[in-house]
Amino acid sequence: MLTPTAATASSAVTSSARSSRRASPLRASGRSAARCSSCSMRQLCMPQGLSSDELPKLEALICTARSVQRGEALYRSGDRFDNLYAVRSGSMKTVMAHRDGREQVTGLRLAGEALGLDGISEDAHACSAVALEDSTVCIIPYTALQTLCREISSMQERLHKLMGEQIIREAAQMMVLGSLSADERVAAFLLDVSERHAQRGYSSAEFNLRMTREDMGSYLGMTLETVSRTLSRFQKRGLIDTQGKHIRIVDLEGLRQV
Structure with a gap:
């Protein structure tokens, strides 16, 4: 995702993006220029079919990338909403807190997926986003994005699709639970993570699952012990092979039949 170029970006988008960056609570350290043209995830997060006039405007909008260290929060529940984010590398988990202080993992975000949509409704984030490994995210100032959506219909359509995808994912998770x-x-x-890795051009049969067993249990509404026993049972049945965080799906069809 490319560094902003004033000669090619519209003045409204550039001004709005600068304003949003000033308002952002994120610290400047850990940021760097982001280039869409060199990002292997661009086909997942960028709208397709942008014209030669529209692409520079998008490149001016997505202006920086921020590093997020393992265990570090990108934002926390209650933080002011200023930006949307796209995971450029690594993976993140989203977490919501109960009134009694307990926390529940509500989502897993892989490279090419959006973060921060939860903040649009109330102008404050409803959940926290925490890095499962050393990761980078692209910062998308929301005020500038709104301006760009009015200029480029495909950007508006892409934003609506991202919202729709999140609604579908959350509905599917409710069915699982x-x-x-x-x-x-x-x-x-495991099948969901496998499919999402395949969409990124990675192996669908082997991957490193950065979530801990405890995180998996929280996400799936299970105890840590039940998650561990279930994975061990799958391994004994010849469905998977696990070595720490490394998962290898041995019998994909068998896993689908569970």
């Missing part, structure tokens, strides 16, 4: 057995929940989760 509400109607599936422990074995079915773990199988559905």
Whole structure:
């Protein structure tokens, strides 16, 4: 994602982006120029079919990338909403806090996926986003994005699709929590991660799952012990092979039949 170029970006977008960057609570350290042209995830987060006149405007909008260290929060619940984010590399988890202080993992975000949509409704983030590994995110000032959406219809369509995808994912997660057995929940989760890796051109059969077993349990509504027993049972059945965080799906069709 490219560094902003004033000669090619519209003055309204550039001004709005600068304003949003001034308002952002993110510290300047850990930021660097972001180049869409060199990003392998651009086909997942950028709208398709941008014209030669429209592309520079988008490149001016997505102006910086920020490093987020493992365990560091990109934003926390209650923080003011200023930006949307796209995971450029690494992975993040989203977490919501209960009134009694307990926390629940609500999502896993991989490279090419959006973060921060939860803040649009109330102008404050409803959840926290925490890095599962050393990661980088592209910063998208929301005020500038709104301006660009009025100028480029495909940007508006892309934003709506991102919102729709999040609604569908959350609805699917409700079904997982509400109607599936422990074995079915773990199988559905592994298949989902497998499919998302394949969409990125990675192996669908082997991947490093950065979530801890405890995070998996929180996300799937299960105890740590139940997650561990289920994975061990799958391994004994010849469905998967696990070595720490490394997961290898041995019998994909068998996993689908769980």
